[in-house]
Amino acid sequence: MRSIIFILGWIMLVLAVLMLLPIATSAVYEETEGLAFAVVAFLSAICGVLLIRTKPATVKFYAKEGLACTALGWIVLSLVGAVPFTLSGEIPSYLDAVFETVSGFTTTGASILRSVEQMSHTTNMWRCFTHWIGGMGILVFLLAVLPMVGGSNMQLMKAESPGPSVGKLVPKVRFTAQLLYGLYVALTILMILLLIAGRMPLYDAICTACGTAGTGGFGIYNDSCASFSPYLQWVITIFMILFGVNFNVYYLIFLRKFRDALRCEELHWYLGIILMAGLLIFRNIAGRFETVEQGLRTVFFQVATIITTTGFSTVDFDLWPTFSKTIIILLMFIGACAGSTGGGTKVSRIAIIGKSFFSYIRSFLHPRAVRKIKFEGKEVETETLRAIFVYYTGVFLIVAVSVLLVSLDGFNFETSFSAVAATFNNIGPGFGMAGPASNYADFSKLSKCVMIFDMLAGRLEVFPVILLLYPRFWREVGMEIYTRRMRSGRGYMDRRRLHNSK
Template identity: 40%
Template structure:
């Protein structure tokens, strides 16, 4: 019964993802890219056919999930979706190597934004739209989309959402998980629609505005232009993207609290305060170091704020090759690679809340040294925090840095220099996209071997699912009854 439930849910999920291919198919029709249409129709048709057969074979079965099977569903769903997402690249012939196509697909769905392509402007617009659309689907979560659209999964839906969402604490904003998923997706769609309209007003056509909104709100960073957002040379477009990258890096449950009249919780949120403070301070620190390159405070501030927002939100857009900036400015951006956005957002990385918890716990330990018999606890959002959350964060941090070490070593085996290897691992595990050195904003990951790309794909998936969901299968205790 459990196995049937897992297969059916994965089948339904892949079918939903396949139906979203109607968007790039529509683009192919509008722009006369008829030769590309089969690259989308074939995988979509096979998915729908397979799910139809599954429906009739398993009709009458009741969905049944537990925590253990929830991990299986989420992990296999993401792997299957990434394999499915690579199909249009391979069938169309625009990415002929399987390792490259898989890397591009995983990078898209995990909202990493790292690419193996040296030029994206030669691609059909429909293929580029699919690349950016993958960010949007993966940003909020493909499993969350399935739970939102299928109330029948409500029984085990919370186990699935917990295995896919980010942050040290998982919870519902409403009593029913399906309602929670729908609300989050509604906010997500609203932000995407608003940004699309604003970008069109600022000068983008509808295709570019929609695609870049997918990539911004999903914090992915794929672009249809080789020079990314910098190709538009528009201060208005840059500021719009900066604002929405920052918004996408905020916990989406806080937006719900504003909608229901609990805005005070938004203002009192500890993580949000630290997140905005980091962006503000980092931008101001960078400005004087890059002002000679830009000639004015306003231009330097715009570029600094854009790249700070891009890296802390793990979007990965660029308007300039920041690897050419002053070393002090580059160091600020390098530090941001370790931080990430807020828990419950579409951003990747370690997350601001984990750094806040560790910093507060450090303060508690100092107090205990001075007052051995005192009783101290950390406070978050003006409420006492649970001690077990500290243990959870400490374990995650250890696992995260261990994953970074393995990924950096994999890059080094391929001949990457120290800076390239280290920042590549930070960019991949943290789902940031570009790093420094040979994987900087003006470069790509195409020079790595196929074996390295397979490991990088695993690292991106593990990072997107916050490590445990992917790595739990390697633990002997998972397989014990």
């Protein structure tokens, strides 16, 4: 338990450091909002340092602690990260601020703001920057910078990184995390440069690149990306797709193993799905565009933004015919590749359950045939397979209950369902009231809470958040603390109480 508190301390300290960016922004634009950030950063840093001082002898994480630490870490991150919004008065309701922050860190991009253009540069920078942090993950960042000797901290990375089976790139967790962040920073900088080359102002370029890199989707204009030039839209489309690719591929490219990189099976599925979905939608709505280029650009921008779960938009796809909208809903659940910054349920999981489905059907023809399911040229371990099925059960349960609760607001089914789908899969815009042209401001407080939960559950892939809601977990935590107090002799009062109750 003390390991968790120690990590939470570091999270608060890192958060304080990260807030220097909006503070710097406010200095550049001479805005007063920076003050709120400075106050929060200062307090957060103090809390962080105090918590770090409780450092246990060994920082060790088993599966249980890893999951709980990740979930708690993200909750702390969101609660603290939301304070400046309310403090500066730009988002008066703290619940709304939390919604906005969670939406930022989980790279959802769903906003309760009716007009982002009225926001200060400082606030907008922080909104976009939360995407960038949340994209690769705060714990992965901690693992990269913290020299934590002894034991394995793989559990932390496993709990935070998306995908059915999280592996390392190099033997040590720390260097793996450093490599991931290195690749992430490099790609982000490349994108900023390309955006600037398209005559985008620096501030806009940084915000847009952060939003794209984390596959987040907070825009800084009310119409998201619709007013950008065709060049910029293409750049954003391509980078959205790039950030939705498994980062292992980039590592292989970095090692100059191009053939291995191209052989990645998940990549084939991913690009195949994008191409298929794009062409189907294009066929469905081709008549609406003046030129083929405009049609392809618009269609692929929306397909990329949905499948990578970014959530930018250049057109109100709520107005598209039902066939196209259904494809979009399906893409929402597929999501990006495992090991990317995107959300959704991940291409590799879809591919594996697809394969196991057909393998099961085949077993009716040849009941005794031995047939293992293979993915990426390797057998899928039974344990992985089981985890995937349990994961989908969890997804189904959460989505079902969430839709039920959100439907209390009385909006139509399309709105309720797509709002849950768009938040759970960390996309942002859904359909109807939650569509690209509107926002989440009109949902009730209960619905907002439900969606905050959905966003966290979706980003952390269900299990860490569910664990926190599992009563038995807390009972065991309580038991552990109690036993330790008794052993250390500090539990005198406890023992007396126990004695009296006998």
